[in-house]
Amino acid sequence: MPSGPSWALMSPHRDDPVRVRIDPAGLEFTASPRDDLLTAARRAGIAIRWSCRNGVCELCEARLKAGRVLNTRTDQEIEPPATLMLCRSQPRGPVELEIEEVMAAGSQTPxxxxxxxxxxxxxxxxxxxxxxxxxxxxxxxxxxxxxxxxxxxxxxxxxxxxxxxxxxxxxxxxxxxxxxxxxxxxxxxxxxxxxxxxxxxxxGKACLASAPQQPLVLVAAGTGFAQMKSIVDYLRETGLQQPVHLYWGVRRHEDMYLRSLAYQWAEDWAPFSFFPVVGDDADNDWSGHHDQLVRAVLAGGYDWSGVSVLASGSPPMVYTLMDALVEAGLPESAFLSDVLEYAPRGQ
Structure with a gap:
């Protein structure tokens, strides 16, 4: 069980958010003491099962491992070890829960x-x-x-x-x-x-199990946009306020098949920005175009030590991008792509 002041029992100011952890997935989010834990978890984009929201169906059951919560039905505080319903529980300080059904990113069995x-x-x-x-x-x-x-x-x-x-x-x-x-x-x-x-x-392990806590840069080539669409749709549902930047590279203008949708996201959702990258020149060699896409991403001028990057495209594009961003200061652990799993270097 975690120890130390971050998990100490406390009575925070009623508006101060507290940290909540879900094991064994290792997912963390913040919750206001005024929020029930189900609402806070779903706002963070964590897939919690629920139905009735009044503590009857028991789908949002969890085990309390550390911290205290208020049962809003009985108006009594609960301490570990105990079983609780997330929809009827408000945190009274940092909380650690155990929910077997909540999975870490990429850990589901196909x-x-x-x-x-x-x-x-x-x-x-x-x-x-x-x-x-x-x-x-x-x-x-x-x-x-x-x-x-x-x-x-x-x-x-x-x-x-x-x-x-x-x-x-x-x-x-x-x-x-x-x-x-x-x-x-x-x-x-x-x-x-x-x-x-x-x-x-x-x-696939290059995915999101919860809303990111730092700016996110998405880089897609061709139909790699499909993966980014799933992520953007999901993050819009969570109400994420962290910046999300999408770079979409294609060979020709007609290959950017949902350009209008990406521009609509940028218009409707304040944290989102869209950067189309189109080769469309006399030399239509894709290797040149993925270099162009990488240059466009680098030109964003982000503090690469404080962002996460998720990339979808060919192995040459993905590894060219990863090498350039790591050299620019991105931690290698902050770079996600399925290419790293299905086409590892040296094989």
Whole structure:
């Protein structure tokens, strides 16, 4: 159990926020003594199960390991060891809880599920928005920024970022299916003709289990935007006030298939800024364009020692970006990308 003054029992001023920790996920957030712990956790973007909000359904049950809380139903203080309902508990100082169902980023076990194709829309000359419906959606938990695989008979899995927020009832994918990309064409043919598909999800550790406590820089190339859309939708739901900067790099103007949506985010959500990076020159070599994207990110002039970065794109782009940002002062631990997991250096 943590010790020391940060976890000492205290009676803070009624408006002073206190620190709350959830184990074994190791997630932390702040809560006002006027907030119930369920409201504060969900405001921080932590996926807590709940239903009734009056302490009856017991879905938001937690074990109190350290600190004190006020039971708002009985008006009595609770001390550990004890079981409590988050929706009926206000913190009376720093609190440590245990909730087995709350998962750390990227720690969920993937599972296979059948999905129904409910909609397909063309977003550009070779990108399609595919909407999938899951019959047991409430049984599935994933974090913003994770991805899934589509499982077809006699074929290797095809991987796609989930473009929708974890709170959405359906699953959105952005599928790039150029005419010379046989595997993607086969996936799209299945979506169009079968109407049913087997998924395995969730995958990926480059994701958010809670709202970040420092500015966030998102860097996407091409359809890597799908991962960023899931993250932005999720962070907007939490009411995050930390700055979020999105850099989206493409080869040609027509490849930026949801540019208007990104500009709409910037107009509607004050913490968000959008920086499109388009190559569109005579030499259409992508290696040159990912260098251009990296230069644009570096030109942001951020204090790299105090931000987090999440990147989605090809391994050359991701590693070029990571090396440049680490040299500029970014801690390597603050750089997240699925590339680091599926295409580690030296392999």
């Amino acid at each position: 599972q296979q599920m059948q999905a129904t194709v409910s909609d397909i829309k063309t977003l550009s000359h070779d990108v399609y928005r595919v909407t999938l419906t899951l019959p047991r959606r409430r049984e599935l938990a994933f974090h913003a920024g994770q991805y899934l695989s589509v499982r077809l008979p006699d074929a290797s899995p095809s991987y796609f970022s989930i473009a929708s927020s974890p709170s959405r009832g359906d699953i959105e994918l952005h599928v790039q299916a150029a005419t010379d990309w046989a595997s993607a064409q086969r996936v799209m043919d299945t979506f169009h003709t079968d109407g049913q598909v087997t998924l395995e999800l969730p995958h």
